[in-house]
Amino acid sequence: xxxxxxxxxxxxxxxxxxxxxxxxxxxxxxxxxxxxxxxxxxxxxxxxxxxxxxxxxxxxxxxxxxxxxxxxxxxxxxxxxxxxxxxxxxxxxxxxxxxxxxxxxxxxxxxxxxxxxxxxxxxxxxxxxxxxxxxxxxxxxxxxxxxxxxxxxxxxxxxxxxxxxxxxxxxxxxxxxxxxxxxxxxxxxxxxxxxxxxxxxxxxxxxxxxxxxxxxxxxxxxxxxxxxxxxxxxxxxxxxxxxxxxxxxxxxxxxxxxxxxxxxxxxxxxxxxxxxxxxxxxxxxxxxxxxxxxxxxxxxxxxxxxxxxxxxxxxxxxxxxxxxxxxxxxxxxxxxxxxxxxxxxxxxxxxxxxxxxxxxxxxxxxxxxxxxxxxxxxxxxxxxxxxxxxxxxxxxxxxxxxxxxxxxxxxxxxxxxxxx
Amino acid sequence: xxxxxxxxxxxxxxxxxxxxxxxxxxxxxxxxxxxxxxxxxxxxxxxxxxxxxxxxxxxxxxxxxxxxxxxxxxxxxxxxxxxxxxxxxxxxxxxxxxxxxxxxxxxxxxxxxxxxxxxxxxxxxxxxxxxxxxxxxxxxxxxxxxxxxxxxxxxxxxxxxxxxxxxxxxxxxxxxxxxxxxxxxxxxxxxxxxxxxxxxxxxxxxxxxxxxxxxxxxxxxxxxxxxxxxxxxxxxxxxxxxxxxxxxxxxxxxxxxxxxxxxxxxxxxxxxxxxxxxxxxxxxxxxxxxxxxxxxxxxxxxxxxxxxxxxxxxxxxxxxxxxxxxxxxxxxxxxxxxxxxxxxxxxxxxxxxxxxxxxxxxxxxxxxxxxxxxxxxxxxxxxxxxxxxxxxxxxxxxxxxxxxxxxxxxxxxxxxxxxxxxxxxxxxxxxxxxxxx
Numbered sequence: 102x103x104x105x106x107x108x109x110x111x112x113x114x115x116x117x118x119x120x121x122x123x124x125x126x127x128x129x130x131x132x133x134x135x136x137x138x139x140x141x142x143x144x145x146x147x148x149x150x151x152x153x154x155x156x157x158x159x160x161x162x163x164x165x166x167x168x169x170x171x172x173x174x175x176x177x178x179x180x181x182x183x184x185x186x187x188x189x190x191x192x193x194x195x196x197x198x199x200x201x202x203x204x205x206x207x208x209x210x211x212x213x214x215x216x217x218x219x220x221x222x223x224x225x226x227x228x229x230x231x232x233x234x235x236x237x238x239x240x241x242x243x244x245x246x247x248x249x250x251x252x253x254x255x256x257x258x259x260x261x262x263x264x265x266x267x268x269x270x271x272x273x274x275x276x277x278x279x280x281x282x283x284x285x286x287x288x289x290x291x292x293x294x295x296x297x298x299x300x301x302x303x304x305x306x307x308x309x310x311x312x313x314x315x316x317x318x319x320x321x322x323x324x325x326x327x328x329x330x331x332x333x334x335x336x337x338x339x340x341x342x343x344x345x346x347x348x349x350x351x352x353x354x355x356x357x358x359x360x361x362x363x364x365x366x367x368x369x370x371x372x373x374x375x376x377x378x379x380x381x382x383x384x385x386x387x388x389x390x391x392x393x394x395x396x397x398x399x400x401x402x403x404x405x406x407x408x409x410x411x412x413x414x415x416x417x418x419x420x421x422x423x424x425x426x427x428x429x430x431x432x433x434x435x436x437x438x439x440x441x442x443x444x445x446x447x448x449x450x451x452x453x454x455x456x457x458x459x460x461x462x463x464x465x466x467x468x469x470x471x472x473x474x475x476x477x478x479x480x481x482x483x484x485x486x487x488x489x490x491x492x493x494x495x496x497x498x499x500x501x502x503x504x505x506x507x508x509x510x511x512x513x514x515x516x517x518x519x520x521x
Numbered sequence: 522x523x524x525x526x527x528x529x530x531x532x533x534x535x536x537x538x539x540x541x542x543x544x545x546x547x548x549x550x551x552x553x554x555x556x557x558x559x560x561x562x563x564x565x566x567x568x569x570x571x572x573x574x575x576x577x578x579x580x581x582x583x584x585x586x587x588x589x590x591x592x593x594x595x596x597x598x599x600x601x602x603x604x605x606x607x608x609x610x611x612x613x614x615x616x617x618x619x620x621x622x623x624x625x626x627x628x629x630x631x632x633x634x635x636x637x638x639x640x641x642x643x644x645x646x647x648x649x650x651x652x653x654x655x656x657x658x659x660x661x662x663x664x665x666x667x668x669x670x671x672x673x674x675x676x677x678x679x680x681x682x683x684x685x686x687x688x689x690x691x692x693x694x695x696x697x698x699x700x701x702x703x704x705x706x707x708x709x710x711x712x713x714x715x716x717x718x719x720x721x722x723x724x725x726x727x728x729x730x731x732x733x734x735x736x737x738x739x740x741x742x743x744x745x746x747x748x749x750x751x752x753x754x755x756x757x758x759x760x761x762x763x764x765x766x767x768x769x770x771x772x773x774x775x776x777x778x779x780x781x782x783x784x785x786x787x788x789x790x791x792x793x794x795x796x797x798x799x800x801x802x803x804x805x806x807x808x809x810x811x812x813x814x815x816x817x818x819x820x821x822x823x824x825x826x827x828x829x830x831x832x833x834x835x836x837x838x839x840x841x842x843x844x845x846x847x848x849x850x851x852x853x854x855x856x857x858x859x860x861x862x863x864x865x866x867x868x869x870x871x872x873x874x875x876x877x878x879x880x881x882x883x884x885x886x887x888x889x890x891x892x893x894x895x896x897x898x899x900x901x902x903x904x905x906x907x908x909x910x911x912x913x914x915x916x917x918x919x920x921x922x923x924x925x926x927x928x929x930x931x932x933x934x935x936x937x938x939x940x941x942x943x944x945x946x947x948x949x950x951x952x953x954x955x956x957x958x
Contacts, residue, residue, distance in 0.1 A: 119704075119705060119707065120705070126779065126780045129780060130783060132711075133782055137786060150816055151812045152812070154816050217566075220563075221555075221559065222556065222559075223556035223557060224556075224570040225566045225569075225570045228570050234940065238936045238940050238943070239893070239932045239939070242896045242907055243896070243907055243928060243931065243932050247928050459798035463897070473798075473801070477801065477804065487809060488809060488812055491805060498798055503792075
């Protein structure tokens with residue numbers, strides 16, 4: 102017996118490709134595939150033709166050639182005799198360096214401002230609102246240029262810090278005797294080790310054994326501290342009373358580090374004025390400081406809004422419930438509000454980190470040599486390899502972004518609500 | 522003495538007039554105490570805030586007050602300030618804005634043709650009004666549809682007929698779609714696209730020439746390189762906004778689609794665009810597009826930049842709308858299916874109106890971000906108002922050394938435009954709010 106609704110079996114007809122939902126999605130996908138492949142093929146074909154017309158080829162051999170240009174700011178040793186690939190690496194590290202520092206300061210500014218904007222203090226809340234709205238509604242390029250103009254136009258020349266023998270005073274004074282803003286660079290203290298462990302020369306960059314030792318000791322201390330806290334929690338679970346740990350934590354975290362630094366002969370050198378320039382400390386280029394400040398202040402305003410939204414997203418009932426359980430305000434924040442707010446805050450926060458990293462490509466506006474300035478700037482202009490340089494640059498930025506969003510997905514997975 | 526009140530108990534027969542609240546509990550003093558000095562921490566914060574405001578004001582107020590509006594050069598500004606406020610006084614030299622404001626607004630657009638961008642901007646307000654405010658008569662939307670092409674003709678000039686031909690192509694596509702709609706949505710869309718493209722390839726060339734000879738309606742052409750300042754920023758911004766919203770919606774739907782290939786392509790496109798900085802995409806527009814197109818093609822730099830800016834913000838808008846689509850309860854999709862609506866009807870009548878409503882704040886902040894990002898075109902050699910125009914003004918020896926005036930002027934305009942956009946999105950959110958919690 103056949104039911105009335107069964108379609109009469111008349112075999113496959115062409116019109117089923119459009120009208121039958123079983124086949125329609127297949128039709129659409131095949132058409133899409135053909136169109137996309139056709140477009141891609143057309144683009145590639147055009148590119149090949151254009152390259153032939155211009156007498157160029159597509160290869161990355163130029164990366165092994167001598168770069169021949171100087172880079173003012175580098176984290177790994179670089180001279181103009183190095184290859185374009187090395188210059189690219191220097192630029193990439195500069196990008197990562199300013200992004201890392203920018204993310205850190207922007208987060209601090211953001212949390213500070215976001216919390217203060219929720220403060221009951223009318224004046225401070227208004228001030229923070231003004232800060233957030235001003236910085237969010239104006240292009241970041243303007244803030245970078247303003248920071249640069251402040252540093253180059255308003256700060257004094259290095260020799261203004263010289264003490265005038267007649268009056269016994271200098272026309273400018275250093276902050277805490279260790280930081281001096283000048284119109285060419287910012288002088289900050291540098292560190293050195295009297296009994297240095299030396300460096301290992303790797304092909305990529307020399308690795309300082311001192312830094313390595315400090316990192317290892319710190320990592321070890323953090324691990325031991327976590328064990329201690331876990332133990333305290335276990336004791337608390339078993340007996341109900343939590344042993345006092347704060348001084349043990351402090352000792353574990355700081356003690357070995359202090360011992361190590363003393364053993365290595367750690368020293369801070371403040372910058373001192375010799376002739377027309379500061380020596381002894383480190384002179385950080387104004388381009389870097391301006392970019393860092395501009396990016397941090399701009400992104401900080403966005404992060405402040407994210408933090409505020411995150412705190413507001415936790416319903417008042419949570420606080421009241423925590424108070425009803427007898428938790429003090431500090432513990433309420435730490436144990437009840439923050440864990441929930443972080444779930445709301447972290448994903449947009451990381452996407453702000455991503456934005457900051459991408460915005461760091463505005464370094465070109467102040468002359469900081471990041472990836473865009475080396476690979477996408479001078480290397481591109483010298484070798485005339487636009488296609489390769491820009492594609493490579495996009496791939497690198499894409500890789501950075503994918504790594505950051507991968508980390509975000511991991512975190513999201515970890516903190517997601519465990520639903521029944 | 523009255524004989525009725527022998528009792529010693531006192532009974533008040535009339536109400537006392539209300540006493541004013543204690544001085545500490547009313548007015549300014551209460552407000553100040555509660556909002557500024559409620560605890561020692563708050564007191565410190567308040568004092569710090571006052572210190573910051575005082576520091577800023579004492580620095581900047583004299584500078585503003587000493588401002589000079591009429592002068593021919595920066596040295597002259599300084600002379601006037603020194604003469605008026607004494608030696609060593611600093612002040613703003615607003616004269617540079619006064620002298621060069623047309624450059625900030627129009628770039629290097631020919632001065633005798635300024636009426637064209639001004640008219641376009643006025644017409645843009647008319648065209649945008651019915652989109653923004655639903656109280657206005659719906660008939661005005663017809664003008665909004667025509668406006669983009671009119672704007673292109675007014676801004677770039679040249680013969681009117683190519684623009685008319687573009688419009689005719691859209692009309693042909695629409696007609697074909699209406700005819701084919703009977704046989705299904707997919708066929709209609711395909712047919713419309715094919716018809717329009719065929720029309721644009723074959724018809725305009727000869728027809729333009731004939732019409733140009735018969736009725737030579739033309740404006741003086743203006744090259745893209747002459748565009749600059751806020752004219753450029755608003756052209757790029759408005760064009761990008763108008764084109765990226767539909768593209769973003771399609772991409773979001775593609776990403777939510779059940780069809781594997783459509784979904785994959787959408788995800789790849791969105792993630793790629795979101796993963797690279799806009800600057801690299803602008804480089805693609807200025808340097809690489811010539812490689813990707815047939816040899817000898819060379820089309821307008823503003824159009825190239827606008828296409829890349831559109832793709833850029835479309836990817837971001839797609840993500841925002843995807844959030845809106847994901848936030849809709851599953852029941853809405855099922856209800857639309859249960860009503861027997863097909864995919865496009867369900868999207869148009871049930872899903873998108875709700876999803877877009879949820880996404881409004883995100884969409885508007887994407888638009889604000891895009892408008893701010895139009896300043897990056899300075900790196901591909903276009904004269905945007907934030908860096909290129911001030912640089913070109915400072916290249917003039919009489920204005921060398923003016924920094925803050927430019928920053929403040931341009932920053933203020935960006936602030937006003939973006940701030941009003943964000944306020945509008947709040948208004949829209951309130952207006953569309955349906956659930957009263």
